[in-house]
Amino acid sequence: EADIYQTPRYLVIGTGKKITLECSQTMGHDKMYWYQQDPGMELHLIHYSYGVNSTEKGDLSSESTVSRIRTEHFPLTLESARPSHTSQYLCASSSLGGTEAFFGQGTRLTVV
């Protein structure tokens, strides 16, 4: 079934650790996004990509990096996690010609 998958769903790590949040989609979409969702709801765009080898920063300043080596894969990496990175991270994708964004289940990250 075509979908967008995020792993892990939940993660608790210590300060200073390097982590990678995985996002894969089997929908054949070109565009992919990463959003950070505050505990209070608001969605902030932190990275997006139009396709392979394309990555752009979103509106929210983020210390994370992304890569897009394959169309279906858009991992997000934090080189050195801090408690301020504690949040939910949502990955999404859409077709270049379309408009609806499809979201993954999210990764809830806690940095202690």
Place this chain on the structure above:
Amino acid sequence: GENVEQHPSTLSVQEGDSAVIKCTYSDSASNYFPWYKQELGKRPQLIIDIRSNVGEKKDQRIAVTLNKTAKHFSLHITETQPEDSAVYFCAAGWGNQFYFGTGTSLTVIP
């Protein structure tokens, strides 16, 4: 970039009543206005959208209206049911680039 404001942040209604959520946007170039529903612990999902060449769109109990001159758009839910309880996000943008509002937590009281 686009700035989308959404009100109210929380909304409680009695089952069967109507609920209205309002959004304003800043960029006159925006031509696409989707609404997403996020149930507790679940992912956001598109429930309805409208383009700038249309003033109103309806799908069963939900409807969206758009006033391009005033740069505001609204979501209307009629005959609310407990399963409508969720966080609702509006968004505005063009092409594949859109910006979300801050969300409205809707509670439908049985």
